[in-house]
Amino acid sequence: MRWVVNALVGFILITTMLGVGMHLRAQREEEMAIVQVRSAVGSISREIRVRAGMGDTELNGRGWPVTVKPSWFSGGAPLNRLLDPERPWLEVAPPEHADLQHPPQRVAIHRDIASFWYNPGNGVVRARAPMSVTDRRTTEVYNRINSASLSSIFADLPAISGHRPPEEEAPDNDADDADELSEWNMDPTRPRDRDRL
Numbered sequence: 625m626r627w628v629v630n631a632l633v634g635f636i637l638i639t640t641m642l643g644v645g646m647h648l649r650a651q652r653e654e655e656m657a658i659v660q661v662r663s664a665v666g667s668i669s670r671e672i673r674v675r676a677g678m679g680d681t682e683l684n685g686r687g688w689p690v691t692v693k694p695s696w697f698s699g700g701a702p703l704n705r706l707l708d709p710e711r712p713w714l715e716v717a718p719p720e721h722a723d724l725q726h727p728p729q730r731v732a733i734h735r736d737i738a739s740f741w742y743n744p745g746n747g748v749v750r751a752r753a754p755m756s757v758t759d760r761r762t763t764e765v766y767n768r769i770n771s772a773s774l775s776s777i778f779a780d781l782p783a784i785s786g787h788r789p790p791e792e793e794a795p796d797n798d799a800d801d802a803d804e805l806s807e808w809n810m811d812p813t814r815p816r817d818r819d820r821l
Contacts, residue, residue: 657705661751661769664702668714668740668749671696676747688747691716704739706754706765712738717745721782724748730766730777731755753777 672689675681675696681689692714694701701713715738717724722745729737732752741750753766763777774780 654706658765658768660703660705662771664704665740665749665751665770667697667702668692668742669747672742672747672749684744686722686745688744690744692742692749702740704751706769707732707739707752708735711735714738714740714742717741717743719745722746724782726750726770726772726774726780727752728782731762 672692675689676683676687681693682691684690694713703709711732715727717727721728721743724743725746725748727741727743727750730750730752731737731754732739733755737752739752741752742748750772751769753762753769756762756765759777763774766772766777767774
């Protein structure tokens with residue numbers, strides 16, 4: 625009977641050591657990816673400044689390239705190693721966001737959201753962060769990869785009154801309470817009706 629207890633204790637110790645080892649390895653890999661993404665943001669930013677200075681691409685009225693082309697990078701376009709590659713590479717901010725320092729959508733919650741965001745209104749580039757277990761961790765990763773200091777991933781969101789993407793129309797106000805749990809209503813970035821909170 626004693627050998628069964630010893631075997632069980634040994635199994636638990638080995639399993640615990642393997643778990644700790646796997647956790648430490650995952651942390652190291654994430655840390656390396658964060659460093660690589662931060663470097664990618666710097667690389668894209670430098671190339672934008674170079675192209676703006678050289679004037680060899682179309683510039684807007686503020687003197688910034690109207691877009692960023694992957695062909696500008698000799699070794700291939702920089703990647704966001706924290707996100708899966710099956711997504712658009714870079715999103716160009718629309719003119720109404722010309723003064724924003726951060727994209728309205730900072731977390732890549734689905735594959736239609738680009739890895740990087742570029743604002744031709746001020747030349748700012750940001751990498752999007754993956755969704756983490758907590759908003760605090762998501763904010764921490766976003767801040768690190770973008771050399772930012774947001775207090776929350778939702779801080780400084782633009783107030784776009786009544787803005788609603790056409791493909792995600794709000795549910796009918798006369799609908800029953802089941803609509804309260806719809807995907808559109810659960811979107812934390814959409815404007816809220818204060819009377820219903």
